[in-house]
Amino acid sequence: MDAIGFTDEDLEANLEGSLSDSQQNWLKRERAWWIYRIVLALIAFTAGCGFVLVNRLRDIDIYSIIIGFCIFTGIFVFAAASKWLRFNADLRDGIEIAEGRIKLDIRDEAQERSRYRIIIEHVTLKIDKEVFLAFKNGDPYAIYYLPHTKNILSAVWLR
Numbered sequence: 001m002d003a004i005g006f007t008d009e010d011l012e013a014n015l016e017g018s019l020s021d022s023q024q025n026w027l028k029r030e031r032a033w034w035i036y037r038i039v040l041a042l043i044a045f046t047a048g049c050g051f052v053l054v055n056r057l058r059d060i061d062i063y064s065i066i067i068g069f070c071i072f073t074g075i076f077v078f079a080a081a082s083k084w085l086r087f088n089a090d091l092r093d094g095i096e097i098a099e100g101r102i103k104l105d106i107r108d109e110a111q112e113r114s115r116y117r118i119i120i121e122h123v124t125l126k127i128d129k130e131v132f133l134a135f136k137n138g139d140p141y142a143i144y145y146l147p148h149t150k151n152i153l154s155a156v157w158l159r
Contacts, residue, residue, distance in 0.1 A: 007020075017095065
């Protein structure tokens with residue numbers, strides 16, 4: 001419970017197939033945070049374009065700078081909107097459960113970082129080290145998670 005960060009009330013709601021009030025509030029805050037990021041990116045884009053156009057810097061192709069702003073902002077807004085849509089879908093669709101024996105997996109990546117994952121019933125969930133260490137490889141669990149963002153809500157050891 002401590003590693004994942006859920007309460008008895010959260011688990012009770014998840015066992016009934018729904019989100020607890022605190023889980024719904026967390027999802028709504030996360031969803032709102034992605035909207036704030038989109039708005040901030042669009043404000044920064046507008047300010048950057050305005051600065052370039054007002055100052056009309058010599059020896060610089062203004063249109064290239066604005067196109068660069070457009071590309072960078074477009075990529076960021078697309079990624080943020082994708083996250084927002086996933087959180088929105090999780091609020092709409094609710095939770096899913098995966099039951100079975102858990103497989104712990106570590107993927108070594110560049111810059112001496114590792115990615116921790118659990119695999120259960122053909123579902124792969126990326127987790128942090130603390131959550132990774134809370135599970136025992138090969139033991140049966142019921143994992144309650146959000147299907148679109150792949151966030152673990154709660155877990156029950158089935159032994």
